[in-house]
Amino acid sequence: MAGILDTINSPQDIRRLDISSLQTLCSEIREYIIQCCSENPGHLASSLGAVELIVGLHYVYNTPSDKIVFDVGHQAYAHKILTGRKEAFKKNRTAEGISGFPNRDESQYDVFGAGHASTSISAALGLARAASLSGNGEKVVAMIGDGAMTGGLALEGLNNAGEGDADILVVLNDNEMAIDGNRGALHSYLLKFTTDPAYNKIKTTVWNKLGSSRFRSWVQRLVRKAKAGLVDKSGGDLFEAFGFRYFGPIDGNDINEVTRTLKRLKDIKGPKLLHTCTVKGKGYAPAEADPTTWHAPGKFDSVTGKRLSGPYKADRYQDVFGEVLRELARKDPKVVGITPAMATGSGMTAFAEEFPDRFFDVGIAEEHAVTFAAGMAAGGMKPYCCIYSTFAQRAYDEIIHDVALQHLPVVLCFDRAGLVGEDGATHQGVFDLAAMRSVPNAVIAAPRDEKELKDLLYKGLEIKDGPYIIRYPRGLGEGTAWRDVPISKIEIGKSERLLQGSDVAVLALGPVAHRALEAASRIQEESGKCPSVYDVRFLKPFDLGMMEEISSFKAILTVEDGALKGGLFSEVSEYVASRGLEIIVKGAGVPDEFIPQDSQAAQRACCGLDTESIRTALAGLFNEI
Numbered sequence: 249m250a251g252i253l254d255t256i257n258s259p260q261d262i263r264r265l266d267i268s269s270l271q272t273l274c275s276e277i278r279e280y281i282i283q284c285c286s287e288n289p290g291h292l293a294s295s296l297g298a299v300e301l302i303v304g305l306h307y308v309y310n311t312p313s314d315k316i317v318f319d320v321g322h323q324a325y326a327h328k329i330l331t332g333r334k335e336a337f338k339k340n341r342t343a344e345g346i347s348g349f350p351n352r353d354e355s356q357y358d359v360f361g362a363g364h365a366s367t368s369i370s371a372a373l374g375l376a377r378a379a380s381l382s383g384n385g386e387k388v389v390a391m392i393g394d395g396a397m398t399g400g401l402a403l404e405g406l407n408n409a410g411e412g413d414a415d416i417l418v419v420l421n422d423n424e425m426a427i428d429g430n431r432g433a434l435h436s437y438l439l440k441f442t443t444d445p446a447y448n449k450i451k452t453t454v455w456n457k458l459g460s461s462r463f464r465s466w467v468q469r470l471v472r473k474a475k476a477g478l479v480d481k482s483g484g485d486l487f488e489a490f491g492f493r494y495f496g497p498i499d500g501n502d503i504n505e506v507t508r509t510l511k512r513l514k515d516i517k518g519p520k521l522l523h524t525c526t527v528k529g530k531g532y533a534p535a536e537a538d539p540t541t542w543h544a545p546g547k548f549d550s551v552t553g554k555r556l557s558g559p560y561k562a563d564r565y566q567d568v569f570g571e572v573l574r575e576l577a578r579k580d581p582k583v584v585g586i587t588p589a590m591a592t593g594s595g596m597t598a599f600a601e602e603f604p605d606r607f608f609d610v611g612i613a614e615e616h617a618v619t620f621a622a623g624m625a626a627g628g629m630k631p632y633c634c635i636y637s638t639f640a641q642r643a644y645d646e647i648i649h650d651v652a653l654q655h656l657p658v659v660l661c662f663d664r665a666g667l668v669g670e671d672g673a674t675h676q677g678v679f680d681l682a683a684m685r686s687v688p689n690a691v692i693a694a695p696r697d698e699k700e701l702k703d704l705l706y707k708g709l710e711i712k713d714g715p716y717i718i719r720y721p722r723g724l725g726e727g728t729a730w731r732d733v734p735i736s737k738i739e740i741g742k743s744e745r746l747l748q749g750s751d752v753a754v755l756a757l758g759p760v761a762h763r764a765l766e767a768a769s770r771i772q773e774e775s776g777k778c779p780s781v782y783d784v785r786f787l788k789p790f791d792l793g794m795m796e797e798i799s800s801f802k803a804i805l806t807v808e809d810g811a812l813k814g815g816l817f818s819e820v821s822e823y824v825a826s827r828g829l830e831i832i833v834k835g836a837g838v839p840d841e842f843i844p845q846d847s848q849a850a851q852r853a854c855c856g857l858d859t860e861s862i863r864t865a866l867a868g869l870f871n872e873i
Contacts, residue, residue: 363674410491637677682814
């Protein structure tokens with residue numbers, strides 16, 4: 249039997265429904281998201297909690313003329329389903345399907361891309377200013393989660409928006425704060441009164457009569473202070489202090505209250521913030537009970553809630569990092585762990601439980617995380633700061649100014665470095681090598697497997713200067729034994745030769761060294777020709793001794809899970825050119841383009857980083873020389 253969702257192909261179809269039908273629609277959307285994500289994994293819990301808010305926004309606002317800007321995009325699945333991508337959502341986050349995040353190239357309803365947190369308010373303010381200058385009357389809404397509010401960029405946006413008269417609504421989707429304490433009679437009365445059109449018309453007339461005088465400013469501050477005293481239990485005083493009119497909190501999972509409040513707020517001018525409280529994982533018991541696990545649970549049985557991921561054939565790099573960090577903390581009381589809201593994803597949960605006084609989750613604030621780590625290093629501690637490579641881009645200035653320039657021994661662990669798979673272009677960790685290679689005092693290391701990651705993490709205890717950067721990929725390791733294995737002393741800036749050959753050298757950085765070795769072995773079996781293979785290990789300082797060893801070779805193939813421009817390929821090419829060597833240099837790595845969503849294996853094959861592609865490249869070089 250067909251449901252209401254089957255009749256929805258655009259937001260225009262939603263606006264023909266009555267409230268009772270909207271409630272049914274929300275339930276059907278939730279069921280559809282659960283079913284699709286059970287078969288094709290994605291970000292589940294956040295999107296389940298935001299269904300009513302998204303339905304309400306599209307119901308009240310005239311999208312796409314009016315603009316909805318999402319923060320991050322984890323919460324935006326209902327938005328995608330309602331804006332003509334219902335069938336495409338079945339292949340969400342795949343090469344054949346759509347992006348897991350709002351994408352301007354994908355739909356006119358995706359007015360601003362969102363893969364990194366805390367951007368929505370700044371972007372919405374820009375859109376609102378553009379609408380004002382154009383005089384087109386468009387409304388702009390920013391929908392942001394409470395976690396993203398911890399990011400400095402969100403506060404910068406609030407500060408800038410609140411000091412002017414920008415017509416912008418910020419919807420704070422809060423799935424952490426309780427709502428019961430704010431649902432009394434006084435609160436309900438104030439919400440109804442302050443959103444009443446007649447009240448707001450009188451209020452606007454009064455402010456206009458007062459003009460721009462100092463007296464008006466004094467009266468406004470007095471009113472804001474009085475109102476803050478009434479709403480401070482829900483955090484409204486903070487937003488009022490930023491210059492926003494604060495409304496709420498309301499139940500963000502009650503479609504009646506959501507639509508009623510949005511209709512009243514739509515025509516109120518100036519910067520406004522609606523505080524909504526939602527349940528992360530709403531409507532699916534396993535996700536409600538454990539929203540962290542069900543943020544991105546992988547495949548699961550939608551009926552029983554049983555997750556279907558099988559046993560790992562190897563340890564994940566993030567788990568190696570987490571376990572080794574605990575070992576280091578047991579050995580050295582100065583070791584501390586820092587993460588910008590990625591404790592679970594970076595493998596630090598167990599560390600946080602064992603060393604609560606030495607674990608610091610600073611929220612979605614990568615810049616602060618790095619400078620905070622620098623401060624701890626200046627205070628004599630040994631900080632290990634773990635950030636996803638794609639998010640570390642935000643802290644580039646702090647890495648240069650606060651760590652490298654001051655020679656502070658901060659260990660920066662870049663998780664999810666290289667190609668990341670289904671998260672796609674917004675999350676690819678491929679720019680770190682090129683970005684960091686030019687930073688003075690920086691050490692850049694890339695372990696080829698779990699054992700080498702452990703060795704490099706132990707090396708971090710000896711670091712006296714920084715930054716000391718260790719980058720490692722998302723997902724499973726190589727299956728290399730690393731527990732209860734003696735630590736190998738690694739000399740900074742020294743590579744390791746894995747295979748002795750002649751004429752052609754393969755210089756591989758990171759786990760692709762294993763693929764390079766496999767490819768070289770195949771070439772040797774097929775043709776009898778044997779290239780030398782090196783695990784470069786350190787992009788910086790670069791091993792000049794290795795380059796002297798192969799200076800008489802005829803060709804070099806560099807292999808790196810990162811951008812070719814500025815990384816290992818550039819390093820080797822610069823060396824060869826600066827010395828006038830007649831050596832052919834070719835590179836396998838990420839080209840000068842953004843790589844869309846697909847499996848990691850498919851992405852690596854596309855970039856020439858799988859065994860067969862490396863074998864083909866080597867065969868071509870032997871034929872060329």
